[in-house]
Amino acid sequence: MIIAEHLAKNFQVKVGKGIFREKKSIEAVKDISLQIEKGKIVGLLGINGAGKTTTIKMLTTLLAPSAGTYFMDDMDAVKYPMEIKKRINMIAGGERMIYWRLTAYENLWYYGQIYNVPNSILKQRIEELLALVGLEGKQNIPVETFSKGMKQRLQIARGLINDPEYLFLDEPTIGLDAVVSKELRSHIKFLAQEKNKGILLTSHYMREIEELCDYIYILNDGCLIKQGTARELAADTFNRRNYILKLYEQSDDILARLDHNLRQYDPTTEVSGDGDCISINSSENISLELSRLCTQEGLFIREMYEKEPELEDTIIKLSKEVSA
């Protein structure tokens, strides 16, 4: 099991131009504690810049934490990075982390060498991995001719070349089309459930995290703002409904009346004005009540629709709750 507590990371950067550059410290990660169990998929959800990649890089020993502790199966991971490296691997979204001038087979062979995989088992492992990611027929073609999806699949094979106990995936489906993403998600499930790997997955897609993860951490501005099992978060965070309502006239008084009346159906409902729209957030389907209420109050509806919840909105809402 991985146990990380109060991890923080500051970057020293220089701002300004020329010789008069000032040093500045950026707190990319402020305080993150998390646990990863073997056979389970843990999700790290956050918008761009929340600190997901920095967290993953600390957990994969690429960056030394500025503060905090990190243990892997009772071994101090900050002290013994070389031991940790043998037991983990990482896969990032995008087309990096493989050699474009080598073939798929040569890539896996080279990574096999630097991970010291015994040559007696390396050949078979490469063949299995190529089959797993569906690149069997393409193994002798240089990677530069591969499509984005193929490169990404090769990267997954690379991430498994040392048969890691823990696997870190940083936005692995970014830039992939729907079909390939879906395939990838089923691979990830397979690795946790059938191969008993502990997996940490970051994403800014709520649905992806919700679908895959057993336990979820929501990250904003370098801090955890919410955590729980997928089921817990589904009920009070992910599965809330958003409605946008536009009226011919709008006032604070109208907002207050809507708020008051809708809370009779669902006490968690929130009504807020946003320019010429009214946005309504509820845990239940209240579309019928909403339109009935408008008729009853004599309000003319110009437009009304339900909106798929966006991560940004959810995060804003959660951070308000945290600071309140």
Place this chain on the structure above:
Amino acid sequence: MDFKVLRGTLKKELLTKYRAYPMDFFIGNVLTGFYTILGAYMMYKLLFERNMNSSFANLTGTSDYLSYVLVGSLTYLFLVRTCLNVSRSLITELREGTLESLMLAPFRRVEYFLGNMLVQTLTTTMEVMISVLVAIPFGISFQYIHIGSFLLAIVVALYSFFGISMVLGCVMLFTRDTYISQNTLFAFVFLVCGITFPSEYLPAWLRTIADFIPITGVVTLIRNSVLLGKGISEQSTIWINTLLISTVYVLIGFILMQKCEEVALEKIHS
């Protein structure tokens, strides 16, 4: 030790560098050899042929300036090639997006750098051998060569090139610059380390600096064994000094490299 990382890196480098254009590579080799010799010959013709004075012969023990400058140029070529490959290895990984996946792995850096070095040693040896063939009609002479001493000089040369490459590699990775650092170093070595003229002609302070660059010793050792036929025991102080200075470079290189790797990883930011 089974040298897996060394052999793996050697193969990877050979494949990435030379598979795509083996013919260009071969022609490039021949041309480099040719230009190096031509450059040395022109320098001889234009600058030194008629101005040769007795102090040169006193300082170097030979009046065969043409052979002197040819051997110097080939040694310099060898250094430049090695640095180009070994120093740039990690920054190339950085630019191609493989530094992080490489650093995720628990491998021995020594083997990685030696693998890179060996690729270059193999290919540059070819270049230099071609150059030597080209140089024969220009009048290079091997009649006095001391083979044992020469072979040892090559080993010491490779060791010192490796040390210099490691230090230059640190500078490159730290500054993320491959152009200014490399060319400054090459120009400096060319001017002060006795590549085309004895460093004794330099002002004293430059000579002191030259003494701390192992190339000065390396080029002297190679010349002494090839042109003057000096044996191993005759030049023991130069051997020992050169080895010691090179070792300092190797050590500084490896110690700094760890720090520079960390800095490079901290700066990766997409």
